[in-house]
Amino acid sequence: xxxxxxxxLTEEIVRIARAAFSSRYLDAALDSAVLPPTxxxxxxxxxxxxxxxxxxxxxxIGRIAxxxxxxxxxxxxxxxRFVSCGLILEEGLSFDSLERVLASMAEAAxxxxxxxxxxxxxxxxxxxxxxxxVNTAGIGSVPPGLDLxxxxxxxxxAIIVSGTLGDHAMTVMSLRESLGFESSLRSDAAPLNGLVAxxxxxxxxxxxxxxxxxxxLAAGLHELADLLGASLEIDEDALPARxxxxxxxxxxxxxxLSMANEGKIVAVVASGDEERxxxxxxxxxxxxxxxxxGRVVAAPSLCPRxxxxxxxxxxxxxxxxxxxxxxxxxxxxxxxxARPSGEKLPRIC
Amino acid sequence: xxxxxxxxLTEEIVRIARAAFSSRYLDAALDSAVLPPTxxxxxxxxxxxxxxxxxxxxxxIGRIAxxxxxxxxxxxxxxxRFVSCGLILEEGLSFDSLERVLASMAEAAxxxxxxxxxxxxxxxxxxxxxxxxVNTAGIGSVPPGLDLxxxxxxxxxAIIVSGTLGDHAMTVMSLRESLGFESSLRSDAAPLNGLVAxxxxxxxxxxxxxxxxxxxLAAGLHELADLLGASLEIDEDALPARxxxxxxxxxxxxxxLSMANEGKIVAVVASGDEERxxxxxxxxxxxxxxxxxGRVVAAPSLCPRxxxxxxxxxxxxxxxxxxxxxxxxxxxxxxxxARPSGEKLPRIC
Numbered sequence: 001x002x003x004x005x006x007x008x009l010t011e012e013i014v015r016i017a018r019a020a021f022s023s024r025y026l027d028a029a030l031d032s033a034v035l036p037p038t039x040x041x042x043x044x045x046x047x048x049x050x051x052x053x054x055x056x057x058x059x060x061i062g063r064i065a066x067x068x069x070x071x072x073x074x075x076x077x078x079x080x081r082f083v084s085c086g087l088i089l090e091e092g093l094s095f096d097s098l099e100r101v102l103a104s105m106a107e108a109a110x111x112x113x114x115x116x117x118x119x120x121x122x123x124x125x126x127x128x129x130x131x132x133x134v135n136t137a138g139i140g141s142v143p144p145g146l147d148l149x150x151x152x153x154x155x156x157x158a159i160i161v162s163g164t165l166g167d168h169a170m171t172v173m174s175l176r177e178s179l180g181f182e183s184s185l186r187s188d189a190a191p192l193n194g195l196v197a198x199x200x201x202x203x204x205x206x207x208x209x210x211x212x213x214x215x216x217l218a219a220g221l222h223e224l225a226d227l228l229g230a231s232l233e234i235d236e237d238a239l240p241a242r243x244x245x246x247x248x249x250x251x252x253x254x255x256x257l258s259m260a261n262e263g264k265i266v267a268v269v270a271s272g273d274e275e276r277x278x279x280x281x282x283x284x285x286x287x288x289x290x291x292x293x294g295r296v297v298a299a300p301s302l303c304p305r306x307x308x309x310x311x312x313x314x315x316x317x318x319x320x321x322x323x324x325x326x327x328x329x330x331x332x333x334x335x336x337x338a339r340p341s342g343e344k345l346p347r348i349c
Numbered sequence: 350x351x352x353x354x355x356x357x358l359t360e361e362i363v364r365i366a367r368a369a370f371s372s373r374y375l376d377a378a379l380d381s382a383v384l385p386p387t388x389x390x391x392x393x394x395x396x397x398x399x400x401x402x403x404x405x406x407x408x409x410i411g412r413i414a415x416x417x418x419x420x421x422x423x424x425x426x427x428x429x430r431f432v433s434c435g436l437i438l439e440e441g442l443s444f445d446s447l448e449r450v451l452a453s454m455a456e457a458a459x460x461x462x463x464x465x466x467x468x469x470x471x472x473x474x475x476x477x478x479x480x481x482x483v484n485t486a487g488i489g490s491v492p493p494g495l496d497l498x499x500x501x502x503x504x505x506x507a508i509i510v511s512g513t514l515g516d517h518a519m520t521v522m523s524l525r526e527s528l529g530f531e532s533s534l535r536s537d538a539a540p541l542n543g544l545v546a547x548x549x550x551x552x553x554x555x556x557x558x559x560x561x562x563x564x565x566l567a568a569g570l571h572e573l574a575d576l577l578g579a580s581l582e583i584d585e586d587a588l589p590a591r592x593x594x595x596x597x598x599x600x601x602x603x604x605x606l607s608m609a610n611e612g613k614i615v616a617v618v619a620s621g622d623e624e625r626x627x628x629x630x631x632x633x634x635x636x637x638x639x640x641x642x643g644r645v646v647a648a649p650s651l652c653p654r655x656x657x658x659x660x661x662x663x664x665x666x667x668x669x670x671x672x673x674x675x676x677x678x679x680x681x682x683x684x685x686x687a688r689p690s691g692e693k694l695p696r697i698c
Contacts, residue, residue, distance in 0.1 A: 010563070029576065030498060031421035031559060032394035034491055038387060045381035046433035046486055047469045072380035084395035086484045088437070118486075120396045124696065128479040133471075135435045137395055137486030142383055149379060210380060214359070227378065347473065 013098070013121045017085065020102035021109070025082075025117035033117035035082055038141040043078030045069055046137035052347040054097065054131055056175050058167075058187030061134050062104035064262045064349055067191045068213060069138035070112045074193040075209035075265055077148045077200065078140030080112060085119035085136060090129030101132060112191035114138065146200075150208040150227045150268070155298025157207060158274035159234060160267045162195060162281055163188065163289040165217055166245045166259035169348050174248060184244050190263030195284045202280035205270035212264045213349055215340040217293075218257040220266045221325045222339045231324040234294030234337070257327075258340035260348045268296065294327075362447070362470045366434065369451035370458070374431075374466035382466035384431055387490040392427030394418055395486035401696040403446065403480055405524050407516075407536030410483050411450035413611045413698055415457035415465075416540045417562060418487035423542040424558035424614055426497045426549065427489030429461060434468035434485060439478030450481060461540035463487070495549075499557040499576045499617070504647025506556060507623035508583060509616045511544060511630055512537070512638040514566055515594045515608035518697050523597060533593050539612030544633045551629030554619035561613045562698055564689040566642075567606040569615045570674045571688045580673040583643030583686070606676075607689035609697045617645065643676075 018026050025033035049065045059067075066083060073080040085105060089098065109116050167188040174185055192211065200206060208227075210220040217239075221232050241249075241256050249256045263286055269277040274292055281287030325337040367375050374382035398414045408416075415432060422429040434454060438447065458465050516537040523534055541560065549555060557576075559569045566588075570581050590598075590605050598605045612635055618626040623641055630636030674686040 028498065029572065030425050032392040032425045032427060032487075032489070034425055034427075034498075035391040035393055037390055041386055042384040042391070042431075042488065043381040044384055044431055044433065044486075044488060045467050046435045046484065048435040048437050048471045048484060050437060050471045050473050076379050076381045076383055078381060078383075082391075082393055084393065084486050086395045086397040086435075086486075088397050088399060088482055118394050122397045122399045122482075124399050124479060124482075127476065130473060130477040133437055133473075133482065135395065135397060135484035135486075137393075137433050137435075137467075137484075138381075139391065139393060139488060140381070149377065149383075223378065 010121060016099060017102055017119055020099070020106045021116040023115045023117050025115065033082070035117065038081065038139070040144050041142040043073045043076050043140040043142050044137070045072040046135065047072065048133060048135040049349055050130065050133050050347055051172065051349050052130060053175060054101065056172050056187055057185060058171060059189035059262065060101055060104050061132060062101035063108045063189045065134040065136045066105050066108035066112065067189050067262055068349065069136040070114060070191040070193055071211040071265070073138050073140040074196040075148065075211050076142065077146040078142045080114045080138055080140040080193050082117045083109060083114050083136050083138045085116050085134065087119070087121045088129060088133040089121065089123045090131050091123060091126040093131050097131070108191060112193055148206060148209050150224060153207045153228055153268055153296055154271070155296055156271040157296040158269045158271060158292050159232060159294040159296065160269055160274065160277060160281070161217060161240060161291055161293045162265045162287045164240045164242050164245065165261060165264065166241060166249060166256045168262040169259035169345055170245045170248045172348055173252065173345065179248065179251070188261055188263035190286050192263060192265055192286055195281060195286045196265070198280045198284045199267065199277055202276050204273035204277035204280065206267055206277070207270060208268040209265050212261045212266055214260050216258045216260055217266060218255065218325070218337050218340050221337065224268065225325050231297040231326065232294060233297050233326045233328065236327050236329045238291055238293045240289045240291045254345065257337055260345060262349060359470060365448060366451055366468055369448070369455045370465040372464045372466050374464065382431070384466065387430065389493050390491040392422050392425050392489040392491050393486070394421040395484065396421065397482060397484040398698055399479065399482050399696055400521065400698050401479060402524060403450065405521050405536055406534060407520060408538035408611065409450055409453050410481060411453035412457045412538045414483040414485045415454050415461065416538050416611055417698065418485040419461045419463060419540040419542055420560040420614070422487050422489040423545040424497065424560050425491065426495040427491045429463045429487055429489040429542050431466045432458060432463050432485050432487045434465050434483065436468070436470045437478055437482040438470065438472045439480050440472060440475040442480050446480070457540060461542055497555060497558055499573060502556045502577055502617055502645055503620070504645055505620040506645040507618045507620060507641050508581060508643040508645065509618055509623065509626060509630070510566060510589060510640055510642045511541070511614045511636045513589045513591050513594065514610060514613065515590060515598060515605045517611040518608035518694055519594045519597045521697055522601065522694065528597065528600070537610055537612035539635050541612060541614055541635055544630060544635045545614070547629045547633045548616065548626055551625050553622035553626035553629065555616055555626070556619060557617040558614050561610045561615055563609050565607045565609055566615060567604065567674070567686050567689050570686065573617065574674050580646040580675065581643060582646050582675045582677065584677045585679045587640055587642045589638045589640045603694065606686055609694060611698065
């Protein structure tokens with residue numbers, strides 16, 4: 001417990017973190033990092049991570065903590081720049097585990113081209129945590145004029161998913177429940193700012209993006225439908241997913257649509273630009289399995305916007321009943337895609 | 350547990366948070382808040398809060414979560430602008446408690462003039478948390494040319510504390526241990542950006558500031574001494590502290606110097622400007638008990654810097670042995686102020 005109360009022991013943890021992250025801003029040892037001015041608007045986001053277990057094939061809590069925040073920045077069109085690291089350690093966590101997590105955060109930050117510049121450590125007593133919780137916040141710069149808020153979406157626009165669904169959730173669940181799929185499954189945890197940059201640079205008119213973490217594609221599509229007050233239709237046969245993941249999803253009775261990912265996005269691209277978008281995404285290591293999975297269905301509330309500054313349709317939560325997410329099934333029918341209620345996969349990220 | 354897995358229940362918590370914080374950036378419901386460009390450099394900081402109990406006289410976990418981050422920004426000279434809110438809820442926390450904490454965060458944000466613009470909620474199982482942990486990160490804008498990194502400090506510069514020491518720590522400890530001082534003690538949790546602005550606007554040459562949270566004044570002075578490779582001397586009789594706090598500090602055997610505050614700063618002000626600085630601080634509601642508590646002692650490594658861009662002396666941790674923090678005691682002697690090792694006051698913030 002002494003490690004959390006602000007003295008010499010805290011300094012030991014801070015020293016380990018500083019060594020792992022090696023940023024001149026951390027070295028300055030001020031209460032806040034003082035960073036160069038950002039160009040354009042500032043994107044700002046945060047997420048806490050409570051995944052259990054801490055380490056899993058394809059990643060660990062540190063990797064998803066950096067990637068998740070990088071991806072939250074990337075999908076609003078920001079160039080991710082700086083990340084913070086808040087640690088809540090449970091008494092008894094080994095220094096070895098802590099160092100592995102911090103090294104993994106540093107590696108993910110290097111891959112994403114972001115710098116971890118400020119941080120904090122708290123320690124809670126044994127039985128009041130679960131090894132380690134990590135919070136990251138991030139800031140990035142958004143180029144002038146770029147608007148990925150969903151305004152300008154029209155009926156017929158393509159819904160593109162960047163790759164196979166459910167890899168992260170099924171990897172963690174399989175490990176936790178000892179289901180025997182551990183050898184072939186890997187979390188997809190990855191920083192997607194490079195993929196997003198490739199997509200935006202392709203010139204395809206991208207209207208909206210979201211990263212598909214908790215609640216998976218189903219949650220992402222429902223948020224979009226809420227935002228627009230419009231209907232969306234996807235095609236079951238078009239959904240990219242690994243066979244092991246689909247098999248496990250059957251065993252556990254969890255719809256692949258609602259399974260969490262840590263390295264996948266959904267993008268809405270203007271009709272006519274979808275092939276260009278797909279090509280750009282497939283050319284990136286994290287977008288090889290990108291696929292068009294559906295379309296925005298025309299709705300009375302949808303119309304082209306001048307300037308793109310106003311949001312189309314009601315605000316989130318204002319008219320949930322009017323929004324619909326449907327799926328054409330493999331058997332030729334149409335079913336409603338349920339809004340994930342969230343009970344089935346706790347502590348997945 | 351369903352509340353944390355990204356579906357309808359999470360939306361309920363998010364709805365409560367949105368209602369409490371009422372920001373147009375939160376309403377936009379994007380993965381990141383997209384904020385206007387900042388002027389000047391960007392200050393960025395984070396802290397997690399694990400204080401126990403959640404509510405105490407003078408504040409709660411929400412108030413210190415906002416104030417702590419606001420203060421970390423303020424002491425590097427930033428105007429605090431935007432704050433994030435990451436919640437880790439333990440299964441079983443009442444909605445009432447959650448709403449009280451969020452309302453308190455909103456109230457502290459209003460007082461500080463910052464906006465809570467992005468957030469995240471995770472839920473952990475009963476027995477894997479302690480009601481509620483809160484992380485905040487914050488960003489602010491630092492005016493060009495302002496340098497509070499300690500460069501330029503000279504022997505003879507005044508060490509000023511903004512008010513009574515130890516109020517937060519002793520309030521929480523007294524409550525936790527049922528020591529019977531509850532009625533007269535209150536946490537000092539407060540946003541200090543107004544106080545800092547008043548100090549900077551006074552024209553006094555401020556060289557360095559730090560807010561005095563974990564480890565108290567002792568930790569703050571040791572950090573400064575490490576940063577400068579210089580010696581500091583304070584005067585026991587000059588330390589502002591409430592008599593109840595001093596009494597409790599005797600009972601518990603905890604030095605008032607190492608007790609956490611949530612609304613106090615230390616500032617180093619150029620010799621000759623200390624009265625102007627004191628006047629400015631005492632004119633603010635959170636600085637009425639401000640006092641000069643000591644001086645920087647001249648040391649070989651201290652010399653005036655041209656431009657103020659280089660740091661004076663070794664980096665933190667590089668030469669801890671060379672740094673000294675001394676106190677002239679009431680009895681006329683001199684003693685070393687120990688670096689707080691931190692075992693005595695866990696979960697204080």
